[in-house]
Each structure stands twice: as structure tokens, then as C-alpha cells.
């Protein structure tokens with residue numbers, strides 16, 4: 001889904017509300033990611049804010065079983081139509097953890113990409129299906145195995161010279 005900046009600009013108060021719903025196969029083949037977003041033009045900036053709801057099919061790091069986790073994400077992000085606003089990295093920090101992304105002269109915003117990236121950023125590094133998950137036998141066996149490599153033992157005896 002793409003939204004042209006002129007579509008926001010042509011509204012009476014330069015605000016456009018959108019209801020987004022799209023299937024991202026990597027997240028969930030059946031349940032679409034939905035979002036309720038507000039697009040606003042503020043000077044040369046475009047502010048996107050709202051909520052994203054996604055049900056992701058994930059793999060548990062402990063038991064390796066598939067599980068579904070629901071994410072409700074609050075977003076607030078700025079895009080700039082004026083490149084001079086942004087540093088050469090294409091981003092400009094207006095306050096801590098709040099960046100403006102340069103549109104690089106584009107006259108539309110890729111909403112699908114915006115929603116996709118927002119969800120990706122919210123997936124935790126460690127995925128666990130349930131706080132009571134005990135893991136699988138195979139994975140546990142791996143974790144408990146001593147991986148000491150006898151070839152590396154020799155390094156224990158090397159004396160390091162102090163600089």
C-alpha cells in the first residue's frame with residue numbers, strides 16, 4: 001500500500017486516516033497485519049502515528065515448536081519532504097530515539113514497508129512460547145553438553161606478556 005503525499009495534502013486539515021490490512025507471509029500466512037494510522041502534514045514533515053496489530057507465527061527458541069504471539073504496537077514516525085532537513089545518513093534526530101526519515105524526493109510513502117519494519121523492530125531477540133516452557137529434550141541435551149575442545153586447552157597455559 002502506497003499513500004501519495006498529495007492525498008494527504010488535498011484533505012481539508014491535511015490529515016488522512018487509513019485502515020491498513022495486508023498479509024505478510026513471513027509473519028503469518030492466514031492472519032493479516034492490520035493498522036490504524038493517521039498521516040499528517042506538519043510543515044515539510046509527514047507524521048505517521050497509530051497502532052499496528054500483528055499475530056506472528058514464531059518458533060520457540062527453547063522447544064522449537066511453532067507458536068503464535070500477538071503484537072500491539074504504537075508507532076510515531078516522521079518523514080521529511082525536505083532533504084536539507086536530514087543529515088547525510090538520511091536521518092535526522094529531533095529528540096532521543098525519534099528520527100526523521102528522508103523521503104529523497106519521493107512523492108509517496110510505502111505504508112506496507114513502514115508497517116513491516118515497525119513489526120520487525122518489535123520482535124524480541126529471544127523467542128519463548130510460554131514462561132513455563134521447559135524446552136525440548138534435544139535442545140536441552142545440547143545446552144548441557146560440555147563443549148570443551150581439548151585442542152584449545154593449550155591456550156590456558158600461555159603466559160601473556162604485559163604491555
Ligand SMILES: [Zn+2]
Pocket residue numbers: 060061062063064065128129130133134135
Ligand atoms: Zn517453547
